[in-house]
Amino acid sequence: MAEEKKLIKVTIDNITVEVEPNTTILQAARKIGGDVVPPAMCYYTSLENSGGKCRTCLVKVAAGSAADPRPMPKLVASCRTNVMDGMVVENITNPAVLEARKGVVEFLLINHPLDCPVCDQAGECDLQDLSYEHGAEATRYEFRRRTFERIDIGDFIQLHMTRCILCYRCVYVADQVSGKREHGVLDRGDHSQIATYIENSLDNEFIGNVIDVCPVGALTDRTFRFKNRVWFTKPMEAHRDCPTCSGKVRLWMRGDEVFRVTARKDQWGEVKEWICNECRFERKKVSDWIIEGPTKVSRHSVISAGHYEGVKKPKETFSPVMDGAKPKLLLDIQQISSVNKVELSEIQGPATSKTFNGDPHSVGHNVTDVKLDEGRNLQGTDSTNPNV
Numbered sequence: 001m002a003e004e005k006k007l008i009k010v011t012i013d014n015i016t017v018e019v020e021p022n023t024t025i026l027q028a029a030r031k032i033g034g035d036v037v038p039p040a041m042c043y044y045t046s047l048e049n050s051g052g053k054c055r056t057c058l059v060k061v062a063a064g065s066a067a068d069p070r071p072m073p074k075l076v077a078s079c080r081t082n083v084m085d086g087m088v089v090e091n092i093t094n095p096a097v098l099e100a101r102k103g104v105v106e107f108l109l110i111n112h113p114l115d116c117p118v119c120d121q122a123g124e125c126d127l128q129d130l131s132y133e134h135g136a137e138a139t140r141y142e143f144r145r146r147t148f149e150r151i152d153i154g155d156f157i158q159l160h161m162t163r164c165i166l167c168y169r170c171v172y173v174a175d176q177v178s179g180k181r182e183h184g185v186l187d188r189g190d191h192s193q194i195a196t197y198i199e200n201s202l203d204n205e206f207i208g209n210v211i212d213v214c215p216v217g218a219l220t221d222r223t224f225r226f227k228n229r230v231w232f233t234k235p236m237e238a239h240r241d242c243p244t245c246s247g248k249v250r251l252w253m254r255g256d257e258v259f260r261v262t263a264r265k266d267q268w269g270e271v272k273e274w275i276c277n278e279c280r281f282e283r284k285k286v287s288d289w290i291i292e293g294p295t296k297v298s299r300h301s302v303i304s305a306g307h308y309e310g311v312k313k314p315k316e317t318f319s320p321v322m323d324g325a326k327p328k329l330l331l332d333i334q335q336i337s338s339v340n341k342v343e344l345s346e347i348q349g350p351a352t353s354k355t356f357n358g359d360p361h362s363v364g365h366n367v368t369d370v371k372l373d374e375g376r377n378l379q380g381t382d383s384t385n386p387n388v
């Protein structure tokens with residue numbers, strides 16, 4: 001008979017929970033759930049060695065263990081600190097922790113631009129949420145910020161290093177999931193950057209998963225960029241018989257069009273099963289998928305806006321009132337408007353005015369920051385760089 005593991009007790013924000021030995025404080029807090037769970041920008045359960053980079057998960061250990069109840073002298077990263085029996089942890093109940101987290105957010109935002117209005121990650125960005133919850137209203141940073149040009153790494157992924165917070169998640173995905181890594185963090189200190197060195201393309205079968213693990217908008221899906229805001233799309237769970245991956249995905253739909261395909265994420269925003277590039281980038285037709293039903297979206301997410309569950313449609317009354325007559329349509333806007341003839345999900349890039357004016361297959365190219373009369377702006381736009 002398997003030996004039963006002895007559980008240990010840990011108290012987080014006055015709530016006691018029993019967990020297995022070698023559990024981290026973060027995982028113990030997730031077992032409790034709700035507001036006591038510290039935010040995590042770099043830790044990822046399924047990626048070995050992740051965590052310990054961003055410091056957003058800092059907590060105070062007010063008592064180390066039942067055997068040695070002395071507090072730990074400094075705040076600790078909850079994703080990298082294991083619990084001990086009798087440990088007492090303070091997260092949102094300790095103002096010093098909240099103040100420290102505010103400082104961490106200020107650091108993360110030194111170089112990360114507040115370009116949410118034009119960023120494809122807006123609405124599902126961990127840093128955006130963190131800034132709302134813990135950010136300060138203004139920055140104290142007065143120096144030139146580091147900015148980079150956007151580059152396409154491979155056919156499907158765009159890297160905008162200006163937004164990267166160097167969490168290393170994409171590096172671990174490339175190492176541990178795709179098995180063929182051609183990118184990494186080059187250089188050190190404020191010169192550090194995610195790069196492919198000689199700009200080798202990242203084209204291996206599972207590399208698209210780097211987009212899902214990126215907590216900010218540094219790595220984005222080129223087949224979806226600028227096609228829609230995520231809160232206007234409707235996420236649906238779907239699957240297909242895929243020879244390469246589990247084929248279990250989330251479709252981001254608008255009407256009958258599939259705008260984007262991603263892996264499914266759990267309540268902590270972590271991918272449960274990695275998906276292959278073919279499912280992600282090349283299966284954009286509803287007929288490619290068996291639809292399981294709408295994704296359950298947390299009411300706290302902006303994506304839940306307008307997604308009502310259990311809606312009962314009002315009874316159609318026109319025909320009974322008009323003795324069975326059908327309404328007379330004067331025009332069918334679907335037939336008349338050329339806007340409706342554009343299949344946004346099928347074009348390989350963002351639509352432009354040309355797309356809607358007679359050339360439904362034309363697409364825009366990467367936006368390069370060009371200022372009127374000044375040419376190409378290598379420092380970034382006003383939105384990405386307040387110093388220019």
Ligand code: SF4
Nearest residue numbers: 164165167168170214
């Ligand atoms: S590109 Fe994204 S996932 Fe990769 S290190 Fe930067 S923030 Fe993290």
Ligand code: FES
Nearest residue numbers: 052054055057079
């Ligand atoms: S999540 Fe713990 S340090 Fe980043």
